[in-house]
Amino acid sequence: MAASWADEMVGEVVVAASAPPRPTRPSYIPPALRNKPLSADAPEYSPISSTGRDFIGSSRSHRSRIPEPSPFEIVEKLSELGFSDGAGINFDAYDDIPVETSGTDVPQPVNTFAEIDLGDALNENIKRCKYVKPTPVQRYAIPISLAGRDLMACAQTGSGKTAAFCFPIISGVFRHCGLNQRPPVRKSRMAYPIALILSPTRELSSQIHEEVKKFSYMTGIKVAVAYGGAPMYHQLRDLEKGVDILVATPGRLVDLIERARVSLQAIKYLALDEADRMLDMGFEPQIRKIVEQLGMPPPGMRQTMLFSATFPNEIQRLASDFLSNYIFLAVGRVGSSTDLISQRVEYVRDIDKRSHLMDLLHAQQANGIYVKQALTLVFVETKRGADSLEHWLCMNGFPATAIHGDRTQPEREQALRSFKSGVTPIMVATDVAARGLDIPHVGHVINFDLPKDIDDYVHRIGRTGRAGKSGLATAFFSDGNQPLAKSLLELMQEANQEVPDWLLCCAQRSSHGGGKARRSSGGERFGGHDYRRDVSSRGGSQYSHSYNGGSSGGASYQPQPPQNYSFGNGTIIASGWD
Numbered sequence: 001m002a003a004s005w006a007d008e009m010v011g012e013v014v015v016a017a018s019a020p021p022r023p024t025r026p027s028y029i030p031p032a033l034r035n036k037p038l039s040a041d042a043p044e045y046s047p048i049s050s051t052g053r054d055f056i057g058s059s060r061s062h063r064s065r066i067p068e069p070s071p072f073e074i075v076e077k078l079s080e081l082g083f084s085d086g087a088g089i090n091f092d093a094y095d096d097i098p099v100e101t102s103g104t105d106v107p108q109p110v111n112t113f114a115e116i117d118l119g120d121a122l123n124e125n126i127k128r129c130k131y132v133k134p135t136p137v138q139r140y141a142i143p144i145s146l147a148g149r150d151l152m153a154c155a156q157t158g159s160g161k162t163a164a165f166c167f168p169i170i171s172g173v174f175r176h177c178g179l180n181q182r183p184p185v186r187k188s189r190m191a192y193p194i195a196l197i198l199s200p201t202r203e204l205s206s207q208i209h210e211e212v213k214k215f216s217y218m219t220g221i222k223v224a225v226a227y228g229g230a231p232m233y234h235q236l237r238d239l240e241k242g243v244d245i246l247v248a249t250p251g252r253l254v255d256l257i258e259r260a261r262v263s264l265q266a267i268k269y270l271a272l273d274e275a276d277r278m279l280d281m282g283f284e285p286q287i288r289k290i291v292e293q294l295g296m297p298p299p300g301m302r303q304t305m306l307f308s309a310t311f312p313n314e315i316q317r318l319a320s321d322f323l324s325n326y327i328f329l330a331v332g333r334v335g336s337s338t339d340l341i342s343q344r345v346e347y348v349r350d351i352d353k354r355s356h357l358m359d360l361l362h363a364q365q366a367n368g369i370y371v372k373q374a375l376t377l378v379f380v381e382t383k384r385g386a387d388s389l390e391h392w393l394c395m396n397g398f399p400a401t402a403i404h405g406d407r408t409q410p411e412r413e414q415a416l417r418s419f420k421s422g423v424t425p426i427m428v429a430t431d432v433a434a435r436g437l438d439i440p441h442v443g444h445v446i447n448f449d450l451p452k453d454i455d456d457y458v459h460r461i462g463r464t465g466r467a468g469k470s471g472l473a474t475a476f477f478s479d480g481n482q483p484l485a486k487s488l489l490e491l492m493q494e495a496n497q498e499v500p501d502w503l504l505c506c507a508q509r510s511s512h513g514g515g516k517a518r519r520s521s522g523g524e525r526f527g528g529h530d531y532r533r534d535v536s537s538r539g540g541s542q543y544s545h546s547y548n549g550g551s552s553g554g555a556s557y558q559p560q561p562p563q564n565y566s567f568g569n570g571t572i573i574a575s576g577w578d
């Protein structure tokens with residue numbers, strides 16, 4: 001059976017067997033809210049102002065100031081917390097990137113962090129992380145969010161979207177309840193977060209949680225994470241200490257709300273990472289429940305930010321229900337892959353895949369590509385396939401681990417740790433690892449089995465070529481992948497990649513046969529943008545502003561002859577792994 005997204009969400013998501021009817025507005029009232037007016041100890045909420053900063057006082061539980069380590073311990077503590085050397089980012093890689101915004105009164109982008117008023121504490125943490133300059137999505141998205149505007153943002157994988165929504169949230173929450181600003185109120189077992197960040201997988205929620213903690217260091221902001229598969233006890237204990245920013249997966253969050261341990265009444269900031277996935281079939285009913293039926297302030301009374309590297313039109317349409325007068329931001333073309341990733345596609349019969357993988361890995365080894373902790377991520381279709389390939393690799397002398405939805409959470413975490421540390425430099429994964437994970441030194445993504453949907457391919461290969469560094473993606477294309485041929489061809493052509501002749505033929509065949517592997521993104525397939533433009537273009541529109549125009553820049557990759565795994569001049573790989 002295919003490891004669909006439900007693979008990840010065992011026990012977490014209600015998978016719709018058929019398209020569920022769109023729920024009407026609040027029918028369900030969680031136990032925590034039944035027979036109760038707005039709780040006396042729940043904070044009120046007010047509309048977000050145009051500056052996003054007119055927070056009214058809330059009666060949140062009083063908490064004592066967090067003991068902070070002395071300034072002399074900070075450097076040590078920061079490295080413990082995983083502060084990385086962000087100074088290595090190659091900003092030139094983003095220079096030519098086309099940016100498009102649509103909506104009314106779009107705030108101007110900035111060029112430096114200094115131009116943005118994020119507050120001293122956050123600025124200090126940005127410096128500590130060695131983020132010297134905002135990435136393009138941050139240049140645009142942060143001023144938009146700081147202006148209190150709702151945002152739907154699409155930017156390529158690895159381009160810094162996490163900070164783009166975390167910085168405005170941390171800055172806003174800090175202004176509301178940072179150090180020494182908490183109104184004294186009585187203690188409550190129910191947590192009233194001000195900001196909620198939802199993501200589709202446990203590992204991604206955990207990663208975002210670490211990022212938020214890093215950037216709210218020494219601010220007094222309380223950050224917590226809640227996801228399934230981990231013992232409830234620890235999460236409840238953290239929630240009882242009070243939470244300002246909650247990062248969660250949908251299933252566990254609903255559970256906590258129904259147990260009356262979390263209330264959404266105080267939410268002022270809502271961010272959905274991987275928003276298109278969150279509104280895809282399996283998740284949509286649960287997200288709708290969280291956003292529309294469990295007491296969260298409605299659009300206009302909260303600020304909502306949706307981010308992803310892909311945003312099909314029909315998902316944009318669904319998402320617009322959650323937004324109020326929003327700005328659409330596209331950095332790079334919607335759903336495109338980054339030019340930083342060199343893509344190869346090879347025709348391999350299913351029966352030959354293992355031996356082909358072996359040749360590839362041996363060639364990598366022979367070329368010294370395993371130096372410097374170079375990691376290889378291999379995507380397969382099924383959980384069973386992941387286990388079996390992991391076993392086979394290990395038996396053949398390649399230290400490998402595997403991650404998929406049938407593994408326990410401790411096993412999943414252990415797999416990630418051993419991959420990240422290079423103990424097992426190969427990780428076999430289902431789509432559970434396709435989105436959002438930021439693993440340094442992943443130099444090569446191999447699609448042993450290609451996904452059915454081209455958007456999934458974009459996210460999978462996006463585990464390499466991050467933060468301005470280069471990477472390589474190899475796909476094994478077999479007969480069963482015919483329906484993907486056309487969209488794969490278009491994606492590769494758009495990213496200036498060399499396309500083998502056989503793929504051109506396959507694509508022609510599949511377009512005649514009606515092959516379709518991408519959800520509609522409007523009139524222009526890879527030029528698809530804000531879906532409102534398609535609607536309003538019929539009657540004229542005020543939408544859309546383009547910046548930097550032109551192309552997204554030529555790819556630096558020099559095509560290599562087939563079967564030659566020396567990777568040419570070596571710079572493609574080496575720069576990704578240094």
Ligand SMILES: Nc1ncnc2c1ncn2[C@@H]1O[C@H](COP(=O)(O)OP(=O)(O)OP(=O)(O)O)[C@@H](O)[C@H]1O
Nearest residue numbers: 086089131133135157158159160161162436438467
């Ligand atoms: N301004 C910056 N300067 C230096 N490094 C940065 C900056 N912004 C982000 N990064 C780094 O870039 C890497 C990728 O960022 P992030 O994980 O936010 O990408 P993303 O766009 O969310 O990717 P995905 O679509 O895969 O989720 C991270 O390691 C992050 O620390």
